[in-house]
């Protein structure tokens with residue numbers, strides 16, 4: 001073990017604040033008689049209260065500091081003992097929330113700290129301020145319980161900038177984590193730092209949903225940041241945009257329509273208010289099933305053919321689906337006497353077909369409906385998934401998926417389909433062969449909205465992510481939810497998160513959501529959220545021993561999310577008509 005283990009925390013009278021005067025289930029009131037020490041016991045500082053034995057201290061955090069002035073009779077003046085005079089004296093107190101228990105000796109071990117108070121302090125017990133060398137020793141202790149190969153260094157403690165804040169990497173990812181904070185508070189940088197630290201694990205496996213193409217620099221620091229001294233740590237994929245369809249670049253990602261299950265597909269093309277919707281859905285289902293079956297027959301996949309369903313990801317030509325639907329829509333029926341009568345579905349599918357056709361023609365949906373011919377091969381899917389879940393030695397286990405050119409109305413379907421597909425494949429893999437992976441969902445409010453506000457398309461995606469949030473732990477699939485608007489993110493998903501990195505959060509509604517996610521005892525600690533500096537965060541959850549305020553480390557490869565300096569730029573950055581003209585054309589082309 002390392003050296004801090006031997007540095008015992010000892011208290012002297014100089015650190016004695018006062019004694020316990022009131023105790024309830026989570027909070028302790030301490031009357032402070034050391035007026036000199038009071039300013040140093042500011043909100044957020046750590047204190048130790050003598051426990052039931054000499055070796056035990058209860059560790060708490062100052063939540064409130066008060067000084068009340070009181071008038072009392074002054075001590076009698078021996079020279080004029082008959083005159084009564086009053087004097088004003090301060091009553092100092094701090095309110096403390098209990099967080100853990102520290103023991104100088106526990107069995108054979110020395111200096112142990114654990115979460116949770118083992119006992120309640122008794123009235124009149126002494127309370128000490130933890131500062132100076134004691135604070136350093138204590139902060140050292142916090143990371144010590146975490147084994148070397150589980151350590152995720154995330155920053156430094158604000159209370160003691162010399163001490164490194166270490167998170168238990170296993171616990172952090174095991175049961176979902178969340179990074180929340182207002183715009184510009186440092187979330188994307190925090191994600192970069194976490195990715196960078198993860199990169200040091202030989203088989204790190206993370207899939208980043210990048211909504212603005214911010215993390216492109218991690219895959220190409222030379223091209224994006226002009227930093228040839230930095231090695232790339234990730235592979236970037238881009239959901240194919242309208243400009244990529246004719247000759248798709250190597251990293252363009254297609255999600256052909258046949259990967260969508262029945263409900264996902266229908267959420268995009270079926271109008272549920274149409275009186276013919278049930279007919280349309282049933283004809284669609286029947287034809288898709290038949291077309292998938294035809295493919296299996298052609299590919300001689302008789303084993304699959306026995307048990308496949310309409311939701312199985314099996315390629316089929318969309319043109320044939322359209323032909324079948326059109327046939328239904330126009331075919332006449334035959335009457336009792338053989339005369340032509342109105343067909344069973346005649347005219348009932350017209351609007352469904354029109355909606356499908358408009359999607360097929362729209363190049364923004366090309367990544368789905370205009371896949372290159374090789375993506376229509378039966379074996380293509382396995383290769384594509386192998387690339388997305390690749391974390392072999394000396395390859396990049398961090399995969400950045402750039403969604404910046406995906407139309408916003410289908411964003412939830414695309415993220416949802418991708419997540420479901422990878423999750424399902426992990427599900428069907430042998431348990432001993434699964435490398436766990438994490439979906440990093442940046443800007444989660446865009447595709448994981450609160451349920452009652454969501455459209456049919458969004459509900460599909462939500463169902464997938466909520467399923468991962470609830471069951472993913474067992475299959476080694478976890479979520480890292482990142483959002484500037486926690487009040488707009490699905491509560492089911494947030495409430496499944498066990499670890500939180502909370503950066504500056506100014507909005508009331510968002511703060512309330514965060515408060516409700518935390519135990520009651522954290523209320524005082526959370527009051528400081530609007531005051532946090534950029535890059536400062538509260539770490540809460542089972543991956544850290546104490547809820548602590550940390551200054552997050554800077555990533556060595558910055559994401560492309562620099563805050564612009566308006567005032568300085570107005571001093572030296574002129575507009576360029578040419579640049580604007582080019583942008584107008586780019587907007588028309590919908591391709592960079």
Ligand SMILES: Nc1ncnc2c1ncn2[C@@H]1O[C@H](COP(=O)(O)OP(=O)(O)OP(=O)(O)O)[C@@H](O)[C@H]1O
Nearest residue numbers: 183184185186187188189484535552553561562563
């Ligand atoms: N740990 C840090 N220390 C100092 N400055 C930081 C730190 N993290 C971020 N910053 C600064 O804050 C700016 C914004 O950070 P970032 O892009 O991470 O914000 P964000 O929370 O992701 O915002 P948005 O919600 O708008 O995406 C960065 O450009 C950087 O200058």
Ligand SMILES: [Mg+2]
Nearest residue numbers: 187188189561
């Ligand atoms: Mg960001």
